[in-house]
Amino acid sequence: MKKIYLDHAATTPVRKEVLEAMRLYFSEKFGNASSLHSFGKDAKEALSKSRKTIAKIINARANEIIFTSGGTESNNLAIKGVAFANRDKGNHIITSKIEHPAILKPCKWLEKQGFKVTYLNVDKYGVVNPKDVEKAITKNTILVSIMHANNEIGTIEPIAEIGKICKKHKILFHTDAVQSFGKLPINVKKMNINLLSASSHKIYGPKGVGMLYVNRKVNIEPILHGGGHEYKLRSGTENVAGIIGFAKAVELATKEMKKEGERQIKLRNKLIKEISKIKDSYLNGHPTFRLPNNINFWFKGVEGESLLLRLDEKGIAASTQSACSSSSLKPSHVLTAIGLSHEQSHGSLRLTLGKENTEQDINHVLEVLPQIINSLRKISPFKW
Amino acid sequence: MKKIYLDHAATTPVRKEVLEAMRLYFSEKFGNASSLHSFGKDAKEALSKSRKTIAKIINARANEIIFTSGGTESNNLAIKGVAFANRDKGNHIITSKIEHPAILKPCKWLEKQGFKVTYLNVDKYGVVNPKDVEKAITKNTILVSIMHANNEIGTIEPIAEIGKICKKHKILFHTDAVQSFGKLPINVKKMNINLLSASSHKIYGPKGVGMLYVNRKVNIEPILHGGGHEYKLRSGTENVAGIIGFAKAVELATKEMKKEGERQIKLRNKLIKEISKIKDSYLNGHPTFRLPNNINFWFKGVEGESLLLRLDEKGIAASTQSACSSSSLKPSHVLTAIGLSHEQSHGSLRLTLGKENTEQDINHVLEVLPQIINSLRKISPFKW
Numbered sequence: 001m002k003k004i005y006l007d008h009a010a011t012t013p014v015r016k017e018v019l020e021a022m023r024l025y026f027s028e029k030f031g032n033a034s035s036l037h038s039f040g041k042d043a044k045e046a047l048s049k050s051r052k053t054i055a056k057i058i059n060a061r062a063n064e065i066i067f068t069s070g071g072t073e074s075n076n077l078a079i080k081g082v083a084f085a086n087r088d089k090g091n092h093i094i095t096s097k098i099e100h101p102a103i104l105k106p107c108k109w110l111e112k113q114g115f116k117v118t119y120l121n122v123d124k125y126g127v128v129n130p131k132d133v134e135k136a137i138t139k140n141t142i143l144v145s146i147m148h149a150n151n152e153i154g155t156i157e158p159i160a161e162i163g164k165i166c167k168k169h170k171i172l173f174h175t176d177a178v179q180s181f182g183k184l185p186i187n188v189k190k191m192n193i194n195l196l197s198a199s200s201h202k203i204y205g206p207k208g209v210g211m212l213y214v215n216r217k218v219n220i221e222p223i224l225h226g227g228g229h230e231y232k233l234r235s236g237t238e239n240v241a242g243i244i245g246f247a248k249a250v251e252l253a254t255k256e257m258k259k260e261g262e263r264q265i266k267l268r269n270k271l272i273k274e275i276s277k278i279k280d281s282y283l284n285g286h287p288t289f290r291l292p293n294n295i296n297f298w299f300k301g302v303e304g305e306s307l308l309l310r311l312d313e314k315g316i317a318a319s320t321q322s323a324c325s326s327s328s329l330k331p332s333h334v335l336t337a338i339g340l341s342h343e344q345s346h347g348s349l350r351l352t353l354g355k356e357n358t359e360q361d362i363n364h365v366l367e368v369l370p371q372i373i374n375s376l377r378k379i380s381p382f383k384w
Numbered sequence: 385m386k387k388i389y390l391d392h393a394a395t396t397p398v399r400k401e402v403l404e405a406m407r408l409y410f411s412e413k414f415g416n417a418s419s420l421h422s423f424g425k426d427a428k429e430a431l432s433k434s435r436k437t438i439a440k441i442i443n444a445r446a447n448e449i450i451f452t453s454g455g456t457e458s459n460n461l462a463i464k465g466v467a468f469a470n471r472d473k474g475n476h477i478i479t480s481k482i483e484h485p486a487i488l489k490p491c492k493w494l495e496k497q498g499f500k501v502t503y504l505n506v507d508k509y510g511v512v513n514p515k516d517v518e519k520a521i522t523k524n525t526i527l528v529s530i531m532h533a534n535n536e537i538g539t540i541e542p543i544a545e546i547g548k549i550c551k552k553h554k555i556l557f558h559t560d561a562v563q564s565f566g567k568l569p570i571n572v573k574k575m576n577i578n579l580l581s582a583s584s585h586k587i588y589g590p591k592g593v594g595m596l597y598v599n600r601k602v603n604i605e606p607i608l609h610g611g612g613h614e615y616k617l618r619s620g621t622e623n624v625a626g627i628i629g630f631a632k633a634v635e636l637a638t639k640e641m642k643k644e645g646e647r648q649i650k651l652r653n654k655l656i657k658e659i660s661k662i663k664d665s666y667l668n669g670h671p672t673f674r675l676p677n678n679i680n681f682w683f684k685g686v687e688g689e690s691l692l693l694r695l696d697e698k699g700i701a702a703s704t705q706s707a708c709s710s711s712s713l714k715p716s717h718v719l720t721a722i723g724l725s726h727e728q729s730h731g732s733l734r735l736t737l738g739k740e741n742t743e744q745d746i747n748h749v750l751e752v753l754p755q756i757i758n759s760l761r762k763i764s765p766f767k768w
Contacts, residue, residue, distance in 0.1 A: 005423060011416040011621060019410055026403055026590065032395040036692055037701035039389060069453030069592065072610040072620035102610030102619060109609050201621060206410065208453065208592045208623030223607060225493050226456040226486030235486060236456035237395060237585060239592025242626075308420055317421035 001315045004361045008202075008293055008354035009151055009179060010319060014245065015204040021248040022206065025241035033238045034227065043240045050247035057254050058196065059187045060213050066230045067243050070210040071178040073223075074197035075102040077212050077234065078174045081220040082143045082195070083110050086172075090140035096120045096128045097337040098155075099147055103176055104333070107145075116140070125286035126155035126338045134165045143172045148180040148196075152321055152334040152350060153285030154294025156184065163192030172218060178202060178210075182253030183261065183291060194218050198250075200242070204355070205249030209242040256355070264292040264353045267362050271295045271351065274366045278373055284335060284348060293353035298340060299373055301380040302347045310372045316365060319350045385699045388745045392586075392677055392738035393535055393563060394703060398629065399588040405632040406590065409625035417622045418611065427624045434631035441638050442580065443571045444597050450614045451627050454594040455562040455583035457607075459486040461596050461618065462558045462579045465604040466527045467494050470556075474524035480504045480512045481721040482539075483531055487560055488717070491529075500524070509670035510539035510722045518549045527556045532564040532580075536705055536718040536734060537669030538678025540568065547576030556602060562586060562594075566637030567645065567675060578602050582634075584626070588739070589633030593626035640739070648676040648737045651746050655679045655735065658750045662757055668719060668732060677737035682724060683757055685764040686731045694756045700749055703734045 005013075025046060031039030033047050051062040068074045083093065095107055097119045107117045118136045122128050128146050137144075144166050149156045159175050166173035174195035177186060181198035188196060195218060200209040214220055214233065226235030272295055275281055280300035299307070304320035311318050321332040331345035340348070351365070389397075409430060415423030417431050435446045452458045467477065479491055481503045491501045502520045506512050512530050521528075528550050533540045543559050550557035558579035561570060565582035572580060579602060584593040598604055598617065610619030656679055659665055664684035683691070688704035695702050705716040715729035724732070735749070 003422070007416070007419055007421065007423070010419050010424075011414065013412070013414040014410040014625075016411065026398040027400065028397070030395065030397040031701075032391070035391055035394050035701070035703060036689070037391065037696040037703070038387070039391070039701050040394075069457070069623070070620045073453070073608055075610070076608050100610070101612070102608075105609035105619070199621075206623075206625065207621055208626050224457055224460050224486075225489035226459070226484070228485070235489070236454045237583075237591055239453070239590075241398075241590065242592050305420070312421040317415075317419070317423050319419060319421070 003315045003317065004357070004364060005317045006351040006353065006357065006361075006365070007317045007319050009350065009352035011201050011207065012204045012354055014206050015249065015252070017252060018205055018245045018248045022241040022245040025244055033240060034229065043238075046240055046244055047238055050243045053247040054211060054250050057250055058213060059189050061216065063231060064213055064216055066212045066214055066233045067238060068210045068212055068234055069208055069239070070201070071100075071176070071197055071199035072102040074199070074210045074212040075100065075176055076106050077220075077223050078195045078197060079103060079106040079143070079145060080110065080223050081233075082172055082174070082218065083115055085219045085221040086142040090142045091115045092118070092138055092140040092142060094118045094120065094133060094136045094141060094144045096122060096146055098122050098126055098150055098334045099145065100151055100176055100178065103145055103147070122337050124339050125289070126150055126153050126334065127286060127289065128157050128162070130158055130161040130165055133162050134169075137169050137171060141169070141171050143174060145174040145176065148175045148177040148186070149184065149291045150285065150334060151179045152332055153296045153338065154291035155286045156180070156289040156291065159193065160191045166194075167192040179291060182250055183257065183293065185257070188213060188215070195220075200246035200249055203249045203253045205246040206242050209239055209246045211246070260355055261292040267353055267357065267359065268292060268295055271362055271365070275369065278370050284338065284340070295351040295353075296348060298335075298344045298348040300347065301377045302373055303376065303380070304346050304348050306376055307349055307372060310376065311368070314368050314372075316368065320346075320348060321350065387699045387701065388741070388748060389701045390735040390737065390741065390745075390749070391701045391703050393734065393736035395585050395591065396588045396738055398590050399633065399636070401636060402589055402629045402632045406625045406629040409628055417624060418613065427622070430624060430628055431622055434627045437631040438595060438634050441634055442597060443573050445600065447615060448597055448600055450596045450598055450617045451622060452594045452596055452618055453592055453623070454585070455484075455560070455581055456486040458581035458583070458594045458596040459484065459560055460490050461604075461607050462581060463487060463490040463527070463529060464494065464607050465617070466556055466558070466579070466602065467499055469603045469605040470526040474526045475499045476502070476522055476524040476526065478502045478504065478517060478520045478525060478528045480506060480530055482506050482510055482534055482718045483529065484535055484560055484562065487529055487531070506721050508723050509673070510534055510537050510718065511670060511673065512541050512546070514542055514545040514549055517546050518553075521553050521555060525553070525555050527558060529558040529560065532559045532561040532570070533568065533675050534669065534718060535563045536716060537680045537722065538675035539670045540564070540673040540675065543577065544575045550578075551576045563675060566634055567641065567677070569641070572597060572599070579604075584630035584633055587633045587637045589630040590626050593623055593630045595630070644739055645676040651737055651741065651743065652676060652679055655746055655749070659753065662754050668722065668724070679735040679737075680732060682719075682728045682732040684731065685761045686757055687760065687764070688730050688732050690760055691733055691756060694760065695752070698752050698756075700752065704730075704732060705734065
């Protein structure tokens with residue numbers, strides 16, 4: 001049975017060009033980038049090249065790219081690092097209710113350390129209103145953090161507008177771009193972004209690598225202290241092979257962004273159009289301000305987890321909510337924020353496309369999905 | 385020219401069995417371990433197997449192994465995680481002056497957050513006296529952190545004795561075992577270790593992976609908040625391929641520990657014996673309580689960095705101090721702590737052996753080194 005992987009928001013396979021780029025750096029050019037001998041110099045050079053590649057793509061400087069172990073660490077560094085470094089200026093942070101747990105949990109933790117956090121509401125599509133951001137600003141506000149695109153429902157946030165407001169009020173603006181980086185164009189200067197988190201494994205790079213763009217004017221302190229690597233902002237021997245893979249993945253994603261994005265949008269729209277025809281199915285997230293690869297529906301009278309397992313039996317890998325919360329029994333905080341009830345939330349399904357998915361895959365899903373939903377509804381404990 | 389790599393304390397190449405073990409997990413079994421479908425289950429299973437392999441080797445339980453991005457993160461998690469979680473019990477930490485910066489810097493940072501830290505002196509060999517640990521304990525002491533073996537001078541600390549003292553006083557004991565893990569036998573139960581940091585890339589595993597052993601009775605809080613991975617102690621999508629590589633590296637290192645250790649001790653002792661014959665050369669660190677692969681000398685009238693560059697020209701990769709501090713102009717805090725002057729410290733050289741080094745390599749070093757030292761002394765700015 002051919003497996004159809006439709007969970008690219010959770011993770012992606014490492015593409016062969018990426019693995020090829022990494023290969024030499026595991027066992028041959030394996031030096032510690034801090035060592036002064038030739039092995040060290042080779043590693044340092046490769047690191048520096050990767051930094052330049054990534055910086056250029058978002059219109060940043062090389063020394064503004066801080067390599068981390070992934071999106072979660074980047075988000076923690078952004079939120080806590082800015083909060084601690086700017087404590088003397090104020091203790092207020094603005095974010096939204098639909099951020100990833102790697103933003104929300106650090107914010108909750110900061111509240112215990114004496115910070116105040118405003119969690120903005122979103123509309124029924126999951127859109128943050130820039131006016132709400134502006135209204136929430138107080139004289140103690142030091143940071144605004146709003147994600148570029150939501151990981152569950154794919155909604156793209158108006159971050160350029162939010163960036164403009166933050167600039168006007170001289171408040172630092174961070175965006176969690178883990179789901180959009182390599183998929184949507186990003187220009188940190190034009191969008192007035194001061195800090196931006198990205199991850200490698202969402203775009204066919206290896207797991208365990210990510211980065212935080214930090215504008216050099218930003219006052220921030222490290223969360224991992226030690227040898228002073230990464231411009232003293234992130235200690236720890238650099239994962240050279242991983243970083244090289246990340247840079248290669250970014251390079252390829254950027255090159256293919258337009259064409260692949262258009263291809264995915266066609267497949268996405270077909271899926272949305274056809275799934276909408278299933279009785280009592282409702283699209284979650286915005287119909288057009290939406291990641292090219294995201295489809296999210298709730299189905300009345302269906303239990304999401306059962307749906308997922310039935311799809312898995314048919315070789316289709318999907319998810320109910322984000323992978324990070326998949327073992328939790330709590331309804332998705334994102335779906336709750338856009339107004340879904342407990343029942344509706346648990347009846348939701350996320351499909352996220354990738355570059356290896358074909359029209360044939362989509363047709364197969366469209367054949368299988370309505371049957372499974374029908375059969376699940378027959379045994380449904382929910383009234384509908 | 386054959387290159388002779390003698391900087392294995394800085395990092396090691398990924399060995400071929402490790403890369404082989406990782407391979408499948410980059411592009412085929414690439415799932416997110418939190419996903420509920422078959423790709424996710426494969427990843428979760430591999431993760432669980434790796435956890436068991438590592439736990440068994442140090443006599444721990446699988447659920448006491450927390451995978452991290454490396455030694456620095458493990459040390460930060462241990463120090464800050466225990467400090468924050470036990471704030472109500474006390475605010476005093478005991479460590480030594482020769483710890484890695486990934487211990488010392490988090491301690492310095494905690495001092496700014498209201499904690500008190502005692503930095504114990506060491507003797508001229510770099511040994512921490514367990515009696516000094518006991519004397520430093522106050523009713524506010526919540527944590528003792530003493531490294532297993534020093535990264536610069538190779539001295540092995542009496543951690544079993546220190547563990548016993550901590551147990552007696554009911555104080556948590558952490559050891560940074562980044563340099564000893566896979567090289568010296570470790571039994572966390574017998575040695576009364578509550579927390580232990582280890583790193584993959586020091587033992588022929590990939591960079592960007594490490595672990596913290598946390599006894600399940602330890603009260604600790606995460607430093608990376610988010611999706612709640614790793615028993616809620618370390619959020620972030622698990623680096624599955626990296627973790628599998630780490631586990632394979634640990635497995636092989638353990639299997640070969642005795643034989644390879646004995647082989648390295650012979651080479652080490654030969655190097656120490658022969659280098660000692662160079663006029664005005666002095667061994668740094670303990671003559672016998674010493675890592676099997678560590679050689680560290682200071683040479684009167686020699687500038688360490690010049691020595692290193694000359695060796696590099698001859699294809700020999702060595703270091704002056706730890707890689708993490710190599711770009712710093714400050715004298716090594718470790719060499720200062722064992723009583724070396726600024727000049728002596730800057731005249732020091734570290735050679736660290738690995739499994740691919742042969743007797744022939746050692747002979748070559750012994751041929752080249754005295755010549756370089758002689759030639760450097762001729763142009764030395766130091767009086768000697």
